[in-house]
Amino acid sequence: GLWLAPFIEEHLGGLFAFLLLVPIAVMLFAYAWQYLPKAILEKVPEGWDGALLIPVIALSGWFAFTVSVPLEAWLFDGTLRDWFKSEFGIGYDQRNALVVGIAMGFAVIPTIFSIAEDAIFSVPKHLTVGSLALGATPWQTMSKIVLLTASPGIFSAVMIGFGRAVGETMIVLMATGNTPVMDLSVFQGMRTLAANIAVEMPESEVDSTHYRVLFLAALVLFAFTFVFNTLAEVIRQRLREKYSSL
Template structure:
């Protein structure tokens, strides 16, 4: 009878060899990612530094921190202005390198995206994690998470060529939907609490994501039907003209609201997925203990569940903000790309990422314009790095909190 020990020993050696190879590949991949990040940062810093040397790359270009971030005096303007106009059409004109409008446009687009995405994403995360039935949650959650894979260029295309013209044609209808939908949903929730017990059992709270859809369609239809009377009665039959004459707000077809809707749609899945995981990971014993002590569902949510999951929710919002700031194609296709500094939600803007995508191919290699675009890239790189680092630190804090509470993250 043959001794099986040599073949067993060989299989063990092969297994250990495969484990070591896998470990080496994973380690090399991690080191490669860190090295790539460091290389990108070093490259950007090296390319940007010559901007502030005594002899700039472009002749006649005065680049300083004051010129980049403070308003400057330009011919034809009474007051100092923030202006970004790096290309000129004649030798008499000077390039205008104020980067403040680009930073403003970036933050304005991200702010509107978060204003739209955060309430919807957190509301969906709270409902699916705490109230939705398991059967419906197992189908809804993967669907919402798959939305994150939608390319930004597709969302930007739809926003710029479909959504923006529709809102411009039906401005009063869009306003009516904004006015009617939030109170309509609250009325639906109040009406559900007033239903008889048999009807409430037929419309369980865990399936509200489905039985609310017909009601939302009714609200949208009512808003569009009432829009002409609303516009005629309150705005003299011309809402766009009323905004311009009464409030001094000019309506651009591609504006901050359109960008916010499109970018909010793109950012919402990532915020939802992370916030939902954080809420689902809170130990169920906390909610059960609160309800056993007499707390309502609302009190349990606000005073127990959300505080316990707050680090994860904060991390989700921060990661969403990082993506919103770095988004390129949606802002490029839906914002109008006008370097304006206004608070109006109906004006366009120009973000740093969009400027890099548009202007970098035409910028002279090594010139002032080229290096300023890389300065914008460096600012985006640093912001994204800091946001992701902060989100990771908060996530680690969340895991420690769960461990102390005796639950699983």
């Protein structure tokens, strides 16, 4: 949060431009990829196709953040933050929910990706080969066979990542401004239950009302996590039973 929050504050327009440009750039690259000569395609090692997207995403990000400042000045007569404030009355705190969302993404996505990747590559090879042999396209095989068969593992990966995010304390403390006054705007600060307990517990007097309220917050956090994990396990088991016959 020490460098990310000021960077996003200065390049807020670039962030939105980046989110818009990356999907377009990836789709254009995928479209152009299928028309490349086979001599070039054969030089790419198997499994390294996705690595070629790294320079595409990097160039898209560089372009988006480079043009963000002059683009904001041209479109909004200043900055995007000031435009939100003047047009919609939405203020902008430097440490806000948007910053913590990006920071938590860096913390959670590797876990989700690794587990989901294992689930996808655990799909039996004969299912994909049989699907292709029966005339299905690679896209149909992926959407109708691979993703459905791997859906319990993918769902588990998402739930583990979500649980990691809900229980996070220090990233939230450093990146959200740690304000107890919250609203629905992603440009305002926030405080989670875990962060609230970590901040206020050392300062609370034992057996005081404040002390008991913090324990109540911990109980609410535990109950929410327990119920959510139970529902996730039920859904995962149903997905496994549904697609285990494939």
